[in-house]
Amino acid sequence: MKVERWSHDNVDEFLALLKTSGLECSDEIWEKKRSLYCTNTFRSYVAKINGKPCAWATSFIESECVILANAYTQERYRSKGCQTALLRARIEDAISLGIKLILTYVMPNSTSSKNCKSVGFSSVGVRSVWCKE
Template sequence: MEINEEMIARYKEYFYRSDFINYMLRIDGNPAAMGSLFLSGEEGYIANDYTFQTYRGRGCQLALLKLRLADAVKLGVKMVYTDVMFGSVSHENMERVGFKTAYLNTFWIKK
């Protein structure tokens, strides 16, 4: 993932909004993983999960998920949503913290 000035300019507004909370997990002072929690009244949306390659397989996202869900409860959120690729590591992590599949997206192709 390349971070450049254009990307920063496009997304910087999200880092200063009270309804968009960003999380960074560090290991030995180094950024290891990140994620976000969007808030809208009593609803929340978990998004932007990313773990840097070096730190994958170490439970970073599971830890961030648990923290964001705990924060959501403290903030009065009653329902939390997210979307992940079916069968992925993210899917497994969501099930570990109690999410249930609501529906599946399907991809179609015509030759």
């Protein structure tokens, strides 16, 4: 497995990859958002197995803080270590930039939660999500 950080030269390829997850995005909306993706502030990482993109995730950097988010693995590649590799790559990148605080948010007791714990994250709070039935 190989993890790459994609530059803005790959932004349209990144959207095409996002759409394989079921994401729907009109051309108009994408045109408004495309300048935000695959930048030094909003970094996009792609995991490849045998040269084929199979998972991705992002990092949003502001000052000395980074938020790890938007992780997805295509179904047939799940349980192959893609997200752990993406977590490690994003953490190493953040450390190399001198980031002091690395945050992420995941559902409790999920696979994402287990992956985060495996690379050293610990829970510092729980956010309640409310809905009206």
